[in-house]
Amino acid sequence: MTRPCVLLLPGLMCDAAVWTAQCEALSFADCVVPSYGELSSITGMARHVLEIAPAQRFSLAGHSMGGRVALEVVRLAPERVERLALLDTGMDPLAEGSAGEQERAKRMALLQLAREKGMREMGRVWARGMVHPSRLDSPLFGQILDMIERQTPAIFEAQINALLGRPDAREVLRDLRCPTLLACGREDAWSPLSRHEQMHAMVPQSRLVVIEDSGHMSTMEQPFAVSRALVEWMHW
Template sequence: MSSLSNPPLVLLPGLLCDAAVWEDQRTRFGAQRECQVPDYGTLDTLTAMAEHVLQHAPADRFNLAGHSMGGRVAMEVTRLAPERVLRLALMDTGYQGLAKGVAGESERAGRLALLKTAREQGMREMGRVWARGMVHPDRLDGPVFEAVLDMIERRTPEVFEAQIHALLNRPDASGQLAGIACPTLVLCGRQDTWSPLSRHETLAAAIPGATLVAIEDAGHMTTMEQPGAVNEALAQWLRAEARH
């Protein structure tokens, strides 16, 4: 399936997500190349997740796309082994560390409160509260929202705790952006309130030659909300000449 002319595509899911978040992308690109979606298990740092990705990648060199927390893992992969990443796509994500002071403590408290809800009421009930900000308001309680809840329900509070730990202790990737040398796509839903477009504009401006794409009529879950538009952006990215 994959070859030197069609190197693998490694697709990194975000917090509590699994291969379902990339279902349409795997359908679109899987006939031409191997598409792998790693599972982080209960790894509890972004560095450990990145090392896991590198250890299990289907080839020495590959294309790498990360959504949400997966985008942070992708940047860590690129920091650890830049020579292995042919192309990089960062989608609905962030790159800064935990904020100092009140803002950081507020994030910590909010995440731990969700974990408490997950333990006491179950993952799906936690998701009903947490995930309402994930999708465009027009899709609340529709099939995409239910699919997001299904993903969350497939995870456990133990996985949630590990991934929260990873995010609360996330590295600040700001210093590595100027050194990213492979073709890079920065993509965001126009209505993403979790990882707003303004942040992606700053991110794209900091990476030499990066391409910024805003996906219309989409919130945070762009790959599921607007798969056609996302797939077209990824197809153009995969046609960019990779670093040799």
């Protein structure tokens, strides 16, 4: 019998480490964690995912920016996606007016910090909003900094540009016809639960799972809870 294929898409400045526990839990499937390199658009990243997918049809999960890439994969090739999981992510494009300019300015300030002080020092500032407050300066926080340090300012710049130019994914959500899991850390300050509740309301066949005692980095903060949700999703 053919093994199922699962593509697990990491978020901004993340790599396969963000999905380590989930790959172990999904060992009954062929798990693939793509790398985006210096691709600078969400659409380019989605095309890359489709090119490297080892199976014609696959299950697809995305965390944070990876969720936006996953939605673009669905837009480009809905017939290839058997089921979809979106974790700690969003659907809206860059806001217009001052809100959008503020986001752009904050991201560019972080990029400048990375160029001047290095990726790890940038991460010390940036990642403090990524985890539950109780995990600041913990061993887990150090693992996140290690992951950020494995990236480069050039990759950071490319992924920032991809996010600043992110497409509006609301219509993709409304048109979803595959089994869809939405999961979010209860204390996610970046991609709040309220946003996932809105997304859940837009996708009638979706299920919403709240990951308790977790910030934005739910796959690493609460690996067992997230893995359990994904294993159940694979058997819907």
